[in-house]
Amino acid sequence: MGSAGAGPVLIAGGGIGGLAAALALAQKGIRSILLEKASALGEIGAGIQLGPNAFHAFDYLGVGQAARGMAVYIDQLRLMDALTAEEITHVDLRDAFRSRFGNPYAVVHRGDLHGVLLQACRDHGLIELRVSSEVLGYNQDGSSVTARLASGERVTGSLLIGADGLRSNIRKQVVADGPPRVSGHTTYRSVIPTQEMPEDLRWNAATLWAGPKCHIVHYPLSGWKVFNLVVTYHNDAPEPVAGKPVSDDEVMRGFEHVHARAQNIIRHGKNWRLWVLCDRDPLPRWVDGRVALLGDAAHPMLQYFAQGACMALEDAVCLSHTLSAYPNDHPSALDLYCSQRFPRTARVQLISRAIGEHIYHPSGDHAHIRNAIMSAKTSENYYDDLAWLYGGTGLGN
Ligand SMILES: Cc1cc2nc3c(=O)[nH]c(=O)nc-3n(C[C@H](O)[C@H](O)[C@H](O)COP(=O)(O)OP(=O)(O)OC[C@H]3O[C@@H](n4cnc5c(N)ncnc54)[C@H](O)[C@@H]3O)c2cc1C
Numbered sequence: 001m002g003s004a005g006a007g008p009v010l011i012a013g014g015g016i017g018g019l020a021a022a023l024a025l026a027q028k029g030i031r032s033i034l035l036e037k038a039s040a041l042g043e044i045g046a047g048i049q050l051g052p053n054a055f056h057a058f059d060y061l062g063v064g065q066a067a068r069g070m071a072v073y074i075d076q077l078r079l080m081d082a083l084t085a086e087e088i089t090h091v092d093l094r095d096a097f098r099s100r101f102g103n104p105y106a107v108v109h110r111g112d113l114h115g116v117l118l119q120a121c122r123d124h125g126l127i128e129l130r131v132s133s134e135v136l137g138y139n140q141d142g143s144s145v146t147a148r149l150a151s152g153e154r155v156t157g158s159l160l161i162g163a164d165g166l167r168s169n170i171r172k173q174v175v176a177d178g179p180p181r182v183s184g185h186t187t188y189r190s191v192i193p194t195q196e197m198p199e200d201l202r203w204n205a206a207t208l209w210a211g212p213k214c215h216i217v218h219y220p221l222s223g224w225k226v227f228n229l230v231v232t233y234h235n236d237a238p239e240p241v242a243g244k245p246v247s248d249d250e251v252m253r254g255f256e257h258v259h260a261r262a263q264n265i266i267r268h269g270k271n272w273r274l275w276v277l278c279d280r281d282p283l284p285r286w287v288d289g290r291v292a293l294l295g296d297a298a299h300p301m302l303q304y305f306a307q308g309a310c311m312a313l314e315d316a317v318c319l320s321h322t323l324s325a326y327p328n329d330h331p332s333a334l335d336l337y338c339s340q341r342f343p344r345t346a347r348v349q350l351i352s353r354a355i356g357e358h359i360y361h362p363s364g365d366h367a368h369i370r371n372a373i374m375s376a377k378t379s380e381n382y383y384d385d386l387a388w389l390y391g392g393t394g395l396g397n
Contacts, residue, residue: 010161023117025323035133042114048113048309072204073105075094081210082258097383137173158290159323163293167179187232188230211262211361241274246274301345
């Protein structure tokens with residue numbers, strides 16, 4: 001049996017996953033030191049969709065009220081055919097959805113969400129936040145783990161949680177499985193003032209326009225002050241890229257074949273930035289003794305199910321439960337955390353890919369099949385499909 005080990009839990013990475021982990025541990029009275037590479041804690045990018053499972057986690061983390069206060073509660077997930085500009089189907093997210101799953105579906109600004117988690121961490125006496133602290137790797141023995149920082153400093157704790165994202169240094173040492181898989185899909189993001197969104201498209205919905213090898217997503221954000229635009233196409237991009245500014249013409253290039261109404265949405269975007277999407281195959285084990293991964297470091301996924309951040313939040317809560325269940329044997333707690341989280345996160349990783357292939361990007365007969373299947377379903381049918389994800393908490397308690 002391993003021991004609890006001495007000292008605080010070290011967390012590498014101050015994204016949504018790392019901050020949530022620090023808060024979840026604090027709920028169990030566990031002290032942590034969060035080590036963030038950047039010189040300031042923050043988030044780039046725009047909106048994020050949150051399923052009811054994220055709100056279950058927020059409540060546990062003690063930020064439920066603050067998170068609810070900044071959310072826009074959309075009425076529908078709406079699927080449009082980008083070639084005909086006709087609706088294929090929608091999922092009603094109002095009362096029936098909320099009462100079935102116990103929480104809403106909402107959209108929030110990433111910066112706002114990160115800010116809520118950060119403030120809660122700053123307010124908590126058990127959490128220490130350190131910036132300009134890139135973790136390069138670790139050494140461990142039977143009772144402690146030491147993080148090696150790029151500055152040369154060493155920080156020792158009882159455990160190390162690698163919440164350091166898609167290109168995790170901690171993962172390199174825990175599993176050494178090489179770089180993530182580059183999908184070849186490029187996503188462009190922009191945020192525009194609501195008055196610049198075509199008036200007939202200012203829907204209270206997360207709307208997806210699905211076209212051959214491309215799609216467009218839009219939804220209102222920040223108290224309806226702005227609209228989030230996310231557009232994606234396959235251009236076989238070979239390298240991972242995150243947040244690079246690009247021209248309007250480059251964004252439009254992937255949408256010459258879609259309906260003028262869909263193209264018109266893109267024309268309203270400005271200050272576009274691009275991301276080349278990456279993921280990994282599910283991995284059953286992401287633990288090495290006193291070290292475990294969390295969030296994108298453990299199970300990076302394509303964004304098509306809008307669940308990456310939701311999974312990171314669930315991971316954080318589950319980890320806190322297993323650490324408190326094994327107060328004297330933290331390595332066993334990490335094993336239990338990983339075995340509880342693997343089936344669910346693996347399923348979401350794989351479904352995210354499948355949704356991209358069969359819902360977001362089909363063409364020809366494949367698109368006709370999608371339209372026929374999806375237009376025949378009611379909202380209740382979709383609730384049944386999603387019950388495994390939204391129906392439980394997934395939090396391991
Ligand atoms: C286009 C797009 C749209 C998305 N939409 C949604 C959505 O609608 N809903 C949803 O739930 N998810 C969505 N996601 C996924 C979601 O953004 C991620 O899953 C989530 O942000 C992962 O959080 P994380 O904390 O694990 O990693 P990250 O957010 O990547 O944070 C990692 C942190 O670690 C720091 N770091 C990196 N290396 C080190 C190191 N060696 N030492 C110390 N610090 C380090 C980084 O600076 C960063 O602060 C989307 C993703 C994309 C790309």
